[in-house]
Amino acid sequence: MMVQGHLLEFDRQTIHFYSNTLQAIAAGYLVASVFLFHLPVWGQVAGTAVLLVGYWLLMLLVPFRGHPAGTLEEKVNLALYIDEQVLGPFRDGTTYTWILSSMAFAGMVLMGVFAGHLLRSRWSRGMKVVWLVLWGVGCLAVAWLWSGGFDQWFQMTLVGNWRFPIIKHLFTSSMVLWAAGWSYLLLALFYLVIDVLGHRWVGWFFEILGANAITAYVAWNLVSFPTIAERFVGGLARYLATFGAPLANVGEALNPVGAFLILWLLLFFMYRKGSFVRV
Numbered sequence: 001m002m003v004q005g006h007l008l009e010f011d012r013q014t015i016h017f018y019s020n021t022l023q024a025i026a027a028g029y030l031v032a033s034v035f036l037f038h039l040p041v042w043g044q045v046a047g048t049a050v051l052l053v054g055y056w057l058l059m060l061l062v063p064f065r066g067h068p069a070g071t072l073e074e075k076v077n078l079a080l081y082i083d084e085q086v087l088g089p090f091r092d093g094t095t096y097t098w099i100l101s102s103m104a105f106a107g108m109v110l111m112g113v114f115a116g117h118l119l120r121s122r123w124s125r126g127m128k129v130v131w132l133v134l135w136g137v138g139c140l141a142v143a144w145l146w147s148g149g150f151d152q153w154f155q156m157t158l159v160g161n162w163r164f165p166i167i168k169h170l171f172t173s174s175m176v177l178w179a180a181g182w183s184y185l186l187l188a189l190f191y192l193v194i195d196v197l198g199h200r201w202v203g204w205f206f207e208i209l210g211a212n213a214i215t216a217y218v219a220w221n222l223v224s225f226p227t228i229a230e231r232f233v234g235g236l237a238r239y240l241a242t243f244g245a246p247l248a249n250v251g252e253a254l255n256p257v258g259a260f261l262i263l264w265l266l267l268f269f270m271y272r273k274g275s276f277v278r279v
Helices: 022-039 041-061 078-089 102-120 125-146 173-196 198-209 213-222 225-241 245-272
Strands: none
Touching: 022 041, 022 078, 022 102, 022 173, 041 078, 041 102, 041 173, 102 125, 102 173, 125 173, 173 198, 198 245, 213 245
């Protein structure tokens, strides 16, 4: 709220209750934590299915404000309508949706919980990699089918138009599975390389980021790292631009890459000093 919701401006016209990923994560964590602490693993799996399928059914079966059920246009859909009614002037003004989409946010967090259960289990490391790969491929396949893959195979269904396209702004259930699928596959890859094969150096660069992820996220919104990088590489970038492609393309990338490296060096300094910002 302070970093992205303009809370410290003390201006009712600019305060946004929801504005970015942090709020989505918070909403997802709230629901997922209740499931984690009060349900067994099978209940968590069943609860995730209920959240994702329930979100799909609500979006496809509930009409709103004179629009037919199943309307999934950019500025006309049930989730956006609910945000408009509940949040009113405190919306962020984008087409991202928040309140109803929290069902999907929770489902996404729970997908991560399942990976945690697997990694903490007594399965061998090799089998953990196999299961992560199977989960990843399975999620991608279901997401593809759910979003309309092989549409000709599913013309006769209970709901009629059963498809739920992969839409990031709505964080549709197929989007959750699509993102989870790739996440499982990447986790399998890094777990294999780092934990199974023992090449810990591979993850060192990313470890610096992960150790102070909150600092990185907040600092990027509070400090203009691109402006700082401009002082160091701006001249070289403008010089390379005079040569045309491909050197001009290299020059264009210097500023964002330089800004990221400055942030990374700040995090590296904190890492070496043992300073970590956590919640």
